[in-house]
Amino acid sequence: xxxxxxxxxxxxxxxxxxxxxxxxxxxxxxxxxxxxxxxxxxxxxxxxxxxxxxxxxxxxxxxxxxxxxxxxxxxxxxxxxxxxxxxxxxxxxxxxxxxxxxxxxxxxxxxxxxxxxxxxxxxxxxxxxxxxxxxxxxxxxxxxxxxxxxxxxxxxxxxxxxxxxxxxxxxxxxxxxxxxxxxxxxxxxxxxxxxxxxxxxxxxxxxxxxxxxxxxxxxxxxxxxxxxxxxxxxxxxxxxxxxxxxxxxxxxxxxxxxxxxxxxxxxxxxxxxxxxxxxxxxxxxxxxxxxxxxxxxxxxxxxxxxxxxxxxxxxxxxxxxxxxxxxxxxxxxxxxxxxxxxxxxxxxxxxxxxxxxxxxxxxxxxxxxxxxxxxxxxxxxxxxxxxxx
Ligand code: PMP
Ligand code: GLN
Numbered sequence: 001x002x003x004x005x006x007x008x009x010x011x012x013x014x015x016x017x018x019x020x021x022x023x024x025x026x027x028x029x030x031x032x033x034x035x036x037x038x039x040x041x042x043x044x045x046x047x048x049x050x051x052x053x054x055x056x057x058x059x060x061x062x063x064x065x066x067x068x069x070x071x072x073x074x075x076x077x078x079x080x081x082x083x084x085x086x087x088x089x090x091x092x093x094x095x096x097x098x099x100x101x102x103x104x105x106x107x108x109x110x111x112x113x114x115x116x117x118x119x120x121x122x123x124x125x126x127x128x129x130x131x132x133x134x135x136x137x138x139x140x141x142x143x144x145x146x147x148x149x150x151x152x153x154x155x156x157x158x159x160x161x162x163x164x165x166x167x168x169x170x171x172x173x174x175x176x177x178x179x180x181x182x183x184x185x186x187x188x189x190x191x192x193x194x195x196x197x198x199x200x201x202x203x204x205x206x207x208x209x210x211x212x213x214x215x216x217x218x219x220x221x222x223x224x225x226x227x228x229x230x231x232x233x234x235x236x237x238x239x240x241x242x243x244x245x246x247x248x249x250x251x252x253x254x255x256x257x258x259x260x261x262x263x264x265x266x267x268x269x270x271x272x273x274x275x276x277x278x279x280x281x282x283x284x285x286x287x288x289x290x291x292x293x294x295x296x297x298x299x300x301x302x303x304x305x306x307x308x309x310x311x312x313x314x315x316x317x318x319x320x321x322x323x324x325x326x327x328x329x330x331x332x333x334x335x336x337x338x339x340x341x342x343x344x345x346x347x348x349x350x351x352x353x354x355x356x357x358x359x360x361x362x363x364x365x366x367x368x369x370x371x372x373x374x375x376x377x378x379x380x381x382x383x384x385x386x387x388x389x
Contacts, residue, residue, distance in 0.1 A: 004126075004127060005123050005126065005127070007355070008123055011119055012119065012348055012349070012352035013029065013030040013031075013119075013348070014030075016029035016030060016336060016340070016346050016347075016348055017029060017030045017346070019337065019340050019341075019346060020340055020346035023340050023341050023344060023346075024344065025340045025341075025344040025345055025346045026344060026345050026346065026378060026381050026382040026385065027346045028345055028346060028347055028370040028371050028372070028374065028382055029336070029346040029347055029348045029371065030348070030371065031167065031234075031312065031313065031371045031373065032234040032235075032371070032373065033232045033234070033312075033373040033374070034373070034374045034375055034378050035232065035374070035375050036232065037231050037232040037233050038231070038232075038273070038279065040273060040276070041231060041233070041269060041270070041273045042269075044268075044269035044270075044272045044273045045265050045266055045268075045269030045270075046265075046269075047269070047272075048264070048265040048268035048269050048272075049265045053264045053265050053268050054264060054265065055264065056260075056261055056264070057261055057262070057264045057267060057268075058261070059252065059255070059256050059260060059261050060084070060087075060088050060089065060252060060255075060261075061087070061088055061089025061240070061261070061262060061267060062089065062264060062267035062268050062271060063083065063084075064267075064268065064271035064272070064275070065089055065240075065267045065268070065270055065271035065274075066083035066084070066087040066088075066089065066240075067083045067271070068270070068271045068274040068275060069081070069083070069087050069089075069240050069242065070082070070083045070086075070087055070242075072274070072278070072280075073210075073212050073242060075278070076208075076210070077210045077212035077213045078213065079210075079212035079213065079215075079218060079242075081212075081242045082245065085245040085248060085249075086242060086243060086244060086245055086248050087240060087241070087242050087248075088240065088241050088243075088248060088251060088252055088255060089238065089239075089240050089261075089262050089267055090224075090238075090239045090240060090241055090255070090259070090262060091237050091238070091239070091259050091262050092226055092228060092237035092238065092239045093195060093197045093224050093225060093226035093228075093229075093239040094120055094237075094239075095237075095239070095258070095259060096222070096224040096239050096240065096241040097120065097121065097124060097161070097193060097195060097224055098120070098124045098127075098128075098258075099241070099251060099254050099255050099258060099259075100193050100222040100224070100241060100243075100251060101124045101125055101128045101130070101159070101193065102124075102127075102128045102254045102258070103247075103250045103251045103253065103254045104128075104158055104159050104191050104193075104222075104250070105125065105128040105129060105130035105158055105159070106129070106130075106158070107129040107130075108129070108130070108131065108156065109129075109130045109131070109156055109157075109158035109159075110130065110131045110132075110133045110154060110156045110157045110158060111125045111130050111131070111132055111133065111157075111158055111159045111160070111161065112133045112135055112149060112152050112153070112157060112159070112160040112161070113125070113132055113133070113134055113135070113160075113161050114135050114136075114137050114144060114149070114160075114161070114162065114163075115134045115135070115136055115137065115353065115354040115355070115356050116137065116142070116168055116169065116350055116351075116353030116354045117161070117163055117166075117167075117353055117354075118163060118167055118195065118353070119352060119353060121161050122134070122355060130158065131156075132356075133152050133157070134354070134355065134356025135148050135149050135152045135356075136148065136354075136356070137169070141171070142166065142169035142171050143171060143177070144162075144173070144177055144180075144181070146180050146181070146184060149184060150184055153184075153188070153190070157188075157190050158190065158191060159190060159191040159192065159193055160185075160190060160191075160192055160193070161192075161193045161194075161195065162181070162192065162193070162194050162195065162211075163194075163195040163196075163197075164194075164196065164198075164208070164209065164310075165198040165199070165201060165202055165208065165309065165310030165311045166198075166310075166311065167197075167198065167311055167313060167353075168313055168315060168348065168350055168353050168369040169306070169315060169350075170306070170307070170308040170309055170310060170311045170313050170314065170315060171307070171309055171310075172202050172206055172208065172209075172309040172310040173209050174209065175209055177209075178209045178211070178213075178214055178217070179214075181217065182214055182216045182217050185217070185220065186216065190220070191220050191221070191222070191247070192211060192217055192220050192221040192222070193221070193222045193224065194210075194211040194217075194221050194222070194223045194224065195224050196208070196210055196211070196223060196224060196225050197224065197225055197226040197228075197229045197239070198229060198310055198311040198312070199225055199230075200229075200230050200280040200281075200283040200284070201229070201283055201284065201287050201310050201311050201312055202284060202309065202310040203284060203287070203288045203291060203308070203309060203310060204288070204309070206309060206310075208310070210223065211223050212242065218244070219244055220247075221243060221244075221247075222241050222242075222243045222247060222251065223241065223242045223243065224239065224240070224241050225239060225240055226238075226239040227239060227240075227270050230279075230280050230283065231270065231273070231279065231280075232373075233266075236263075236266050237262075238262055238263070238266050238267060238270060287312055287372070287373070290312070290372045290373070290374070290376075290379065291308055291312075291314065291372060293376070293379060294314055294370070294372040294379055294383070295308070295314065297379070297380075297383030297386070297387075298314065298316060298370075298383070298386065300387060301321075301386050301387060301389040302320050302321040302322060302323070302389045303316035303317065303318060303320075303321060303386075303389060304316060304317040304319070304320060305317075306367065312371055312372055312373035313369050313370065313371055313372070314369070314370045314372055315350065315367050315368065315369050315370075316367065316368055316370065317366050317367055318332065318335050318366050318367070318368055319366040321335075321389050323388065323389060324338060324339075324389075327342075331349075331351070331365055331366075332349035332350055332351050332365040332366060332367060332368050333349040333351060333352070333365075335347075335349065335366075335368055336348065336349045336368055339368075343385045343386065343388055343389070344385050345382045345385050345386055347368040347369060347370050348368065348369045348371075349365065349367075349368055349369075350365055350367035350368060350369060351365040370382075
């Protein structure tokens with residue numbers, strides 16, 4: 001079979017999780033919590049099942065969940081989205097992003113992505129028949145470089161994908177950066193796909209600058225989020241997209257033929273759980289405490305910590321880790337493999353998030369990403385093993 005994605009292998013997340021399992025390593029690679037969700041959420045899903053909510057829901061999603069999302073967008077970002085015509089429940093953020101791209105991209109269209117970035121964007125663009133235009137984030141700081149973004153825009157540019165809080169670098173876009181993006185896109189027909197799956201994980205009292213806060217941007221945007229990240233249920237694969245009615249109409253034309261709809265009891269359980277409280281409000285403190293402990297432990301090692309403004313990822317530079325240098329190996333991928341087999345801790349190499357100019361030479365990449373969405377005992381175990389660095 002001629003491959004539709006000839007340059008693509010298995011994702012780094014599956015690869016590193018398998019390696020971690022093989023070596024019995026503490027898995028700080030793939031981003032998922034190793035603790036369970038609130039039992040009340042499980043009970044809400046069970047109740048929905050017992051009540052017989054086990055058949056197809058509406059194509060756009062269970063109404064109560066779309067209403068809960070609309071209420072959240074109103075409360076947090078002062079944005080009005082109509083649950084019936086502007087919010088669609090998806091099988092996770094990955095499907096939301098892919099469907100938004102399939103609905104937007106015509107053959108040969110260009111879509112700008114800012115590398116390093118989540119690894120599904122570029123293959124999704126290619127599968128949609130488009131061309132991924134890879135613009136590097138600023139080297140070292142991972143902040144958007146608007147001059148380079150402006151220079152990448154052509155008459156074929158259909159869309160740009162952004163992600164804040166950012167996986168993998170843990171940066172959070174500022175208001176000034178959002179306004180710069182708005183100025184750049186003004187008077188263009190360029191669509192915006194805004195991946196906001198870590199919207200509730202922003203630290204040090206800072207705010208998440210959702211595109212929903214900026215009406216000028218929101219008018220051209222698919223805003224994507226994921227219940228998996230917010231409620232510690234990544235395996236449920238439930239997310240949503242919020243977009244103006246005209247964009248949502250086109251989104252749903254594709255959605256109805258690639259998944260049609262998403263499992264009913266999880267949707268209803270999430271809706272009822274969200275109605276009782278706003279559990280996401282505790283997330284910044286919850287993850288900031290983990291970040292503090294993890295950073296304190298890592299600071300005792302040869303790793304150099306990068307800032308962590310949001311997400312549940314901590315990046316570190318490996319350039320001064322002497323023990324690794326002595327191994328004769330080079331590069332962030334080799335480091336992650338070495339770390340897994342030698343010290344029993346799995347991480348993800350930053351180079352896995354780039355394929356364009358940001359990558360340059362993988363052997364010179366020196367940043368790795370750790371996931372700290374882990375129990376205290378898991379983090380303590382990992383930190384004790386990392387002290388040998
Ligand atoms: N975007 C980013 C930036 C992510 O980190 C993830 C989580 N792996 C996703 C999208 C996908 O989220 P989901 O599991 O809901 O598909
Ligand atoms: N979002 C998670 C990460 O970046 C997991 C992604 C995945 O397994 N596809 O690690």
